[in-house]
Amino acid sequence: MYRYDEFDHAFVKARVAEFRDQVxxxxxxxxxxxxxxxxxxxxxxxxxxxxxxLRIAIPYGTLAPRQMRMLAHIARHYDKGYGHFTTRQNxxxxxxxxxxxxxxxxKLASVEMHAIQTSGNCIRNVTADHFAGAAADEVTDPRPYAEILRQWSSLHPEFSYLPRKFKIAVTGAQRDRAAVQVHDIGLHLKKNAEGKRGFTVYVGGGLGRTPMVAKKIRDFLPEEDLLSYTTAILRVYNLNGRRDNKFKARIKILVHETGTEELRAQVEREYEALKDSELKLPESDIRAIQAYFAPPSLPARPEGDAVIAAASAADAGFATWLARNLHTHKNPDYASVTVSLKGIGEVPGDMSADQMDAVADLAEHYAMSEIRVSHEQNLVLPHVARADLKAVYDRLVEIGLATANVGLVTDIIACPGLDYCALAxxxxxxxxxxxxxxxxDQARQEAIGDLKIKISGCINACGHHHVGHxxxxxxxxxxxxxYQITLGGSGDENTAVGEIIGRGFGPDEIVDAVETIVETYVGLRQDKSETFLAAYGRLGPAPFKEALYGSEAKAA
Amino acid sequence: MKLLAANRLLDGTAVWLGPDAAWVEDISDAEIARDKEGEARLEQIGRRALAENLVLDIELIDVEIVDGAVRPLRLRERIRAAGPSIHPELGKQANKPAVSLV
Structure with a gap:
């Protein structure tokens, strides 16, 4: 992973000293x-x-064990023994x-971490696919580009007082696991016909008060033009974004009001003027940053299948967990493990200091010293030998983090809401x-199949409710x-904003309402392979309205 | 009926204006304003405390008396007075029974 150079160390240290003086x-x-x-x-x-x-940046969701241990230390000594992983990998x-x-x-600076630009009207922490560098379907690792964007955007003098906050996400795989189309800029890495790396560029996505799916403004941007094109977008936004109205100040509103074609033309004009400037990334610089993210050297571990077969036969819980919490790795001897922070009845995204220390140990012993944070508020051990999965699972059981529910109905995203947040x-x-x-009930969850529920405690939509199924x-x-319910949202490569189904439900009614929707889906799907979104697309809202509101729906 | 809520500058703890211009950590110790004059007096003391950098985000909040105890009308303020509803072991409710949340 990326390591601070002398400049980074000096910069973060100076910033801490400056803030100490300000405090x-x-x-x-x-x-x-x-x-x-x-x-x-x-x-x-x-x-x-x-x-x-205090919101701490975890750039592109990548954490080292020593950083996780420092978070545990801070949780113990300065907080109340736990931390909360957010929907932006922070x-x-x-x-x-x-x-x-x-x-x-x-203390964070001592482990190469900071909280700079995790708030304010500036370019926020750049997020990325949590399986970056490991996923079998990956074209190229998005994190070097996210790191280049991080370095470029940190205290960028031109972009420190934007009309509003600005969020960038990068994904490098076929499947979009970084929700790039609901970001101010979404970058989807790919290779063109000549095998050259570049980005499909999306602009103007966002959730909140006015949810919008981003518009594609460029099909292929050569990788060396990443900063010139991003600068062009930011310049157009900085100049024309609505500073008169906080609720209309995000770039999504500018894109909407300007029109995609006109906005694209403005960006392309800026880009033409910038693309041969010092913002063009030298090949050597890109490769130097990529070297920090070189895949770990993974020894051959062909015994995995035999170990797993024996362990699965002896331990049904392990077999269930294997079926849900693994993601296919580039190397067939390895897997990426999702550590669910969604224990049944627990707080989504919360983790105790002891659990942090234990996961740091696991990463060191079994996962090439890498940990990832997902925007779905789970952790990932990206490189685990299949032969070690049982040992990892057993330890996760001991620390209460072996819930086998990734992607299921209980793997819920939720913002902190009114229990903490002054805006909620x-x-x-x-x-x-x-x-x-x-x-x-595990069997019931498995019978329902993949289903994403996302909950926000206010219109700002930190819980991404618009893109929840x-x-x-x-x-x-x-x-x-x-509580208002929306159905049919999606945050992947087929991004869609959910539709409000009808009147809201009180706190005592909302769980029943969700159960009614789930049972309606299960009852009406053609077979188990028809996903919730596919069924909703085929059936439309009517049967769900009928189930929720009965005669009231007919009258309406 | 109203009382004046704020957060303490040093640590952000939720506090309320009590007797003798003191900021109290327990809402049941707060001073209640029962008329406009009382509200204006609380706000005046609050503004002074703001200027003296003791507290921030002062706000008059509506309360009622239920079974002899102060209870904010809004859930937001009841949660502030008690602590997170999901963590009864944290916040003010950890030390003594606080206002009922719901």
């Missing part, structure tokens, strides 16, 4: 909150309901004291916990929580 001046009363707030936000420090919150601590944050950032209107996590508990949005109505 000291704030606590001494030399800075007002109005002056301090933009400074703390640019260092990832929010104020929530119960305390401050980690949040929900209880740090402002006075301690400079010390926390200093309703709670998300308890709804996720109740749905998880309702569908706890079943999406749940919590709102406040007459002082009480109310």
């Amino acid at each position: 000291e001046r704030r606590l001494a009363g030399e800075l007002t909150e109005e002056q301090f707030k933009p400074l703390r936000l640019m260092n990832g420090v929010y104020l929530q309901l119960h305390a401050y919150m 980690l949040q601590f929900h209880w740090p004291a402002l006075k301690d944050i400079p010390d926390i950032l200093e 209107n309703a709670r998300s996590i308890p709804v996720a916990q109740q749905i998880s508990t309702r569908f706890a 079943i999406g749940i949005l919590g709102v406040e109505k007459k002082g009480a929580e109310l």
Whole structure:
């Protein structure tokens, strides 16, 4: 993985010292909150309901064991013993004291981590496919390009005060596991007919108040033009984005109001002017960054099949877990393991300090010292020899992280919601916990098959509800929580925004409503191979409305 | 009835304005304003505390008295007064029974 060079170390260290000084001046009363707030936000420090919150960047979701151990240390010594992995591959601590944050950032810097640009109207943490560098269907590893974007965008003087925040995602495989079409810029790596690497470029995707699927503005951008084209997009946005209205300030609105063709023409004009400038990436620079992400040397482990066959026969739990939590690796002796942070009835994305330490140990012993964070709030051990899967599974069982539910109805994304967040209107996590508990039975989950439920506690959509097969949005109505349901959303290469199915449900009704939808799907699907989205596409909303609202639906 | 909510600058802890311009960590110790004059007085003290960098995000919140105890009208403020509903062992509710959340 990427290692900081001298410049990176000096830069992050200087930034910690700067923020320490800013915090000291704030606590001494030399800075007002109005002056301090933009400074703390640019260092990832929010104020929530119960305390401050520190959001730490995990670039493209890649973590080393020593970094995970540092997160565990911070959780123990400065927080309340746990952390929360987010839907943007970041980690949040929900209880740090402002006075301690400079010390926390200093400790993070010692393991090459920071919280820079995890908030504010700047280019945020660049996200990527969590199976990057391992997946069998990968064309090329997206992380070197994400790292190039990270270096370019960190404290970029022209793009530090954009009209609004700006999110970039990169994927390098056939299947889009990074939800690139719901990002401000989505980059889909591919090779052209000549075998040259480049990107399909999508612009103007996003969730929130006005969900939009991104528009493709270029089918193939040569890799060396990554920064010139990205700069061209950002320039058009920075100049023309709506600064008059916060709710219309994202690039998706600019794309929508300008029209895709006109916006593409503006970007291409900027690109023409920039593409032969110093922004053109020298081949040697790209290869130098790629070298940091060179695939680990994986010794041949052909005994995997025999070990797995024997272990599966002896342990049904292991067999179930194998069937759900593995992803096909480039090397047939290996697999990528998803460590579910969605234990039945537990908080999606939460992890205790002890679990962090244990996963760091596992990564060191069995996974080439790599850990990934997925935007679906799970962890991934990307390179595990199939022969070691039983040992990994046994240890995961011991630490309570062996839930065999990846992609199933209980593998729910949920934002922190009103339990922590000052912006939220309703709670998300308890709804996720109740749905998880309702569908706890493994056989029932398997019978239902793949199904993505995503829950947000407000319109800002951190829980990605618009792209859930079943999406749940919590709102406040007459002082009480109310949950709206959307159906048919998808965040993969066939991205779609879900449709609102009808009136909302109270906290005591929402789990029953979800169960009704699931049972309606199971009852009406042609056979088990017809997915929820396929069935919904064929049937439309009518049978789901009928099941949820009965005669009320007919009257409407 | 209203009282004044805020977060303490140093650690972000949810606090409420209590008697003698003190910021209290337990909502049941907060001073209740029962009329416009009382609200204005709380806000005046709050603004002074803002200027003195003791607290941030001051906000008057609606409360009622239920069985002799203060209870915010909005769920958001009840969660703030108790702690996360998903973690009864964390937040203010960990130390003493807090307002009922629902």
